[in-house]
């Protein structure tokens with residue numbers, strides 16, 4: 001009996017090996033690893049990649065290789081062999097995958113600072129659960145109605161410090177506004193000492209996101225990890241206070257911030273094991289500050305830069321917003337969040353800015369299995385970079401792509417449908433949960449800027465490495481319209 005069983009186990013095993021070999025061969029025969037170059041030993045093509053980030057055309061690295069090898073090619077950058085896709089269909093497959101084949105991949109310094117349980121690194125059901133909770137909260141009309149007042153307050157406070165004819169640095173001013181709003185939406189911290197502490201420590205923390213992954217005292221990474229410890233301590237205190245308050249009240253109101261959302265979900269979990277631990281919640285709140293902190297102020301700053309260089313667009317934007325301002329004044333009403341979002345040309349300006357220079361210009365993934373997409377073979381364990389900027393700046397997708405042309409969106413049907421060729425907020429299961437909030441913040445900021453001020457921007461240029469920034473923080477001289 002044992003002999004017969006052994007025989008069948010052996011037959012099964014041999015059959016399985018044969019089938020595996022055959023399916024691998026089939027995949028290899030049909031598709032090939034994309035063509036490309038591994039560059040120099042160790043450094044690969046990193047220097048060329050970085051150098052292109054300092055030019056006015058950061059896509060030049062991709063363009064050069066696309067011309068040689070096609071839209072999907074192989075390279076070796078920042079220490080890893082990588083397949084780079086500039087093809088919207090391939091990017092779509094990468095984005096839409098639910099984590100069974102593609103998982104996020106970040107440089108070592110980022111993974112150290114994020115920690116394993118950050119939403120940006122986790123996969124599977126837990127990522128789905130946290131993403132779903134935060135996404136529904138951030139796009140809820142209740143949050144948008146409440147946060148509109150906070151954004152207006154932050155905009156008023158910041159613009160209130162501008163003196164007639166003063167030089168202000170837009171990259172700094174916009175960061176002041178958006179940090180305040182972000183911290184309010186995530187944990188209801190208002191202006192005061194706690195906000196200042198969070199701003200200072202978070203600034204120290206994110207300096208280490210792109211650095212050498214060496215954790216010795218005195219190194220950049222070490223200092224950033226220490227700042228994270230201090231941040232965690234404060235956020236954990238906020239989470240604990242909120243939890244106690246929740247437990248001591250009989251009637252539970254709607255969640256006011258992301259901490260409430262995660263705590264409420266934990267409270268409702270029937271099984272102790274399903275509850276989200278407080279350290280997990282605190283760590284994730286800090287993790288969510290990372291994609292939210294720099295992206296929105298840069299979007300605002302870049303919009304000002306493009307508008308400064310495009311007087312026709314600025315004029316149309318101003319007219320549209322003035323018209324709304326007059327209407328609201330005539331009715332004697334406060335603005336609703338829907339008022340700000342209802343202006344089509346303003347939305348087109350935001351789209352066009354996101355298309356031309358988005359701070360998150362690609363996503364990085366790693367493959368868990370061999371996969372073939374559109375005839376390209378991507379082996380297990382390889383990194384994949386899905387480049388959004390290459391798609392956004394390709395003339396196959398956008399006519400005259402280097403021209404700031406908000407009207408192109410009218411010609412496209414006037415709406416920001418997130419199709420394969422426009423993915424500033426990613427897509428699929430990891431689509432940015434903050435995308436509606438971001439658009440609202442920028443709409444409110446632009447409305448108050450163009451209806452209250454005129455400005456003259458000084459010479460400045462966009463730098464694309466390690467992240468998108470203005471070289472001189474975009475200095476502008478502001479004068480109020482009434483004067």
Ligand code: HEM
Pocket residue numbers: 104119120127131138182185287288291292293295296299358359360363364423424425426427429430431432433434435437438
């Ligand atoms: C202009 C502003 C923003 C842009 C362009 C942007 C872009 C993106 C992109 C491209 C992704 C996908 C990353 C990936 O697939 O690996 C993403 C994810 C994410 N974003 Fe945003 N984002 C913005 C603002 C915000 C804000 C304000 C928040 C928070 C309030 C936020 C929170 C997140 C989170 C938590 C994720 C991770 C989602 C997940 O992996 O499940 N983002 N963002």
